[in-house]
Amino acid sequence: MSLKIRKGVPLIDQHDKNFMYGGKFGGNFIPETLKKPIDDLTKLFSKLRVDKKFLRERDYYFKNYVGAPTPFIKLENLTEHLGGAQIYAKVVSEANGGAHKIYNATVHCLIAKKAGKKFIIGDTGAGYAGKMLSMAAKKFGLKCKIFMGAKDIKRQRPNVEAIKKNGATIVPVTSGSQTLVDAVSECMRYWVANNDTTNLCVGSTVGPNIFVKICAWSTAQISRELIKQVKDEFGKIPKKMKLLNCVGGGSSAMGFWNEFMDTDAELIGIEAGGPKKSKLHAAPLTNDSKIGILHGAAQYVIQDKEGQIGTTESISAGLDYPGISPLHCFLKDAKRAKYTTASDEDALKAYQIVSRLENISPSLEPSHAFAEAIKIAPNLKSSDIIIVNSCGDSLKDKDIIKKKLGTYTR
Amino acid sequence: MKSKIALAFQKCKREKRPALITYTVAGDNNIQNSIKIMNAISRYADILELGFPHNTPIADGGQIQSSTHRALKNGIKLNNVFQIVKKFKKNNPNKPVILMGYYNLIYQIGEKKFLINCKKSGVDGCIVVDYPFPENKNFAEKCRKKSINFIQLISPTTSKDRMRKIIRISHDMVYYISMLSTTGGKLKVSAKKILQNYNKIRRINPKKNVVIGFGITDKTIVALKSAQGLVCGSFLCKTISNSLKMGHNPAEKLSKVVYNLKNKIL
Known part of the structure; x- marks a missing residue:
């Protein structure tokens, strides 16, 4: 139902x-x-x-300490590189401390x-x-x-x-x-x-x-700023607009989407797909996990038949969680948002591409969302708008990135 | 007909002493030892609580977590928990057994099936740590219909008004959490203060059997012996941990410890 x-x-x-x-x-x-x-x-x-x-x-x-509003920028080079949809980023990593x-x-x-x-x-x-x-x-x-x-x-x-x-x-x-x-x-x-x-x-x-x-009430600041920035940029909310956000517990996505709930904006959440060959994904929504109780709330959660909570595996510590916000479960079942995954490898590649082409360098969490943008953008038209929430900076992941790729560039 | 739990309290009342309630984790450190432990301690304990292990407990301290970890490592499943109770009950049909654990395991198997299994194996009551009043009202009622005691919890943070409501719908036993703590914490409140709170609950309905748990060891049990029942859990789990470490037989060791606890409250 x-x-x-x-x-x-x-x-x-x-x-x-x-x-x-x-x-x-x-x-x-x-x-x-x-x-x-x-x-x-x-x-x-x-x-x-x-x-x-x-x-x-x-x-x-929020204004004087966090630094509101965080920038809303067009990723010209990435857009050109992919040759499809217009790609934008809400650079939430510019907030004080570097994340939402x-x-x-x-x-x-x-x-x-x-x-x-x-x-x-x-x-x-x-x-x-x-x-x-x-x-x-x-x-x-x-x-x-x-x-x-x-x-x-x-x-x-x-x-x-x-x-x-x-x-x-x-x-x-x-x-x-x-x-x-x-x-x-x-x-x-x-x-x-x-x-x-x-x-x-x-x-x-x-x-x-x-x-x-x-x-969710706190992170909603992100979309309060964004809806204004979008209207300033396009004169209205574009008809075909996709809001891409990584989802671990789901706080940045909730904040990114909140004000757009009653609009036509398409909401896409990207869960951690883990290493390509692994099955220990931290992706309860994409993998149709059963509802269970974790940390005081009923939610889709990775668990075994008995109800023991499962282990997960992701390159991104922020997404490495077996559960997911009840709000995202609600959005999924109400079909208001769609959820998919990006693998560790895809996220790393996305980090590389974005860092090379643009002035921003997303951490491994939003790199999952960028991976999806990179995947879908070439097949979309230039009238399609993709906005990615770049909610963290790669600096915190420099050890992991160095280990995986040999070098770290920002 | 009176429940076995009510009868156990009645007996203790006649003997003018508190009921001694033990808590061990089912399958710690394996199924066989778990049954041996229950058989051994049931000579001295009036009611046995048996934890069904969950790997993400949000209210257990280190000692019980270790016991749970051992049991899960040995592959204990909910079905095994019921088997343990069934086997124990074969030799001890009148000794009340209370299952204690977290709601997700009940939710996954389904409340109805969980209670059918409880009934089949001879479980007398259950405590669900993360299923508070009033959310637990329906489940508590389902338990009552199956003549299984649902044991409500009251804590130092529970308001008087809430206490009244909880006592009103409670069954034969109510569990008072002695202090703000996870299980096995050091008793950070004086026995006097604990008993003061405890007596507040008692006065609401003197007919209810109210027990005290959390922080009860061989050191603290004497000062609380005016209560109707005392639950000792982490102290026993720690004993199992230690005896395993030393290569001792945990059942023998635990039997001595529980005997000692009992003697202190006679």
Whole structure:
């Protein structure tokens, strides 16, 4: 049965009384101890999001601290090289800190201040969510702890250094696959034990409902800027426009698409296809995974028949996650967005092509989206518009890229 | 007819002592040992909780995670968990067994089939860590219809109003989480404070059997013995870990530890 998206209602609010989207995604599958803190946060957020003073504060920091708006540029060389659709990029990596994670981190710190909390914790995969949270925590005078898989600590060194420099503590997570999935679990466990003094910032549009909401509400800044930039560029929203975004947990795609929900824009999410010969893909939407419960929410998730969560494999730490935002599950089932994958190899190649031809150098996450653009653009007409969210900079991946390609150029 | 869980509490009440409730993970460190452990400790324990392992637990501390990891590494499946209970129940038909775990495993097999398997193997109750009230209301009702106890949890963060609602729909046993912690945390709140909160819950309905869990070891158990029941889990999982490390027989070791715990609350 196909689900329906209501027009004129923010996507994050289209849940039922059990906080489920389409009756089957999301919700709050949480230990009793977290009921109250999540309830408190839910109430506080619903007040703040309509509070004019708070909105002014948010906008002030987005403008003066994050740096809004981030550039919207045409990739002339890439367009010419591919010879089909017109390709544009929203260069979100120009935001302070170098990625979209700054929006969620800033909003969570503002909320923590309003809640009178002195500590904030968060999970991180690629290290961006951790880096941004540590930055924002420093800015707003909060003590910060970042939970990160031991495997990710090794492969995302530049962001690890940044987190430390910002004065945050890194808690290495050595359980399970030692990647994002375990970092989120460990972070939630810490919150179970410390929610009286500490606020939690879940790093993506995953987790119990309120975290999905706050994150998507924060990253929506990207499309608020973009819709204006698109209208400035084309005079209106072009008829045939595709918005391409990589999808791990799904926070940057949610932010990139939010304001275009009720338009004709085509929304395409690109999941991590992993190494070409591997089957351990972090692509629950493309691979038709079953619905399961992970980190407090029902979602399509990579798991075995019993319900044990599966391991994933991707060159991109930020996409290496077995689950996916309930919002994306909702968009998939409502057929509002389409999802596909790009392999590690395709992403690396896309990184190379874009970095060589253009002034931007996307990290391995958005390189997945660029890979799809490179694949489809030649078969499209010049009246077709492709916009890619370049939501991270390759600098953080320089070790991986060097190892895989021999050299790193930016 | 009274449930075996209710009868176990009745017996303890007569003997003027709290019920001793143990928690071990099914299949830790393998199916055979798991049954041996249950058989050994059931001489002293009044109710046995048995964890069905999940690899992404969001409320378990290190000790239980280690036990879970061992069990999963040995290939334990939900079906094996039911087999373990069935085998145990063959020799101990009146000893209540409560399954404890995370909702995804129930969700995948389906609530109905899960409960049919519970019934077939002789499970007396279940605790689902990440399925709180009121979301769990339907499932709790399905349990009741099958005469299986659904055990509601209450924590220090639970409001009075919520407590009342939870107690009202609860079955024969309610589980009070002693402190803000994952399982196996160090007791960071005084026993006095824990009992104060505990008694608040008791006063709402004195007829309900309320037990205390989290942070209970051979050191902390005495101070809490005025409760109706005490759950000891991580301490036992740690004992299994240690005895495996030392090459000891975990069943023998655990039997001694549980005997010792029991003696402290007599």
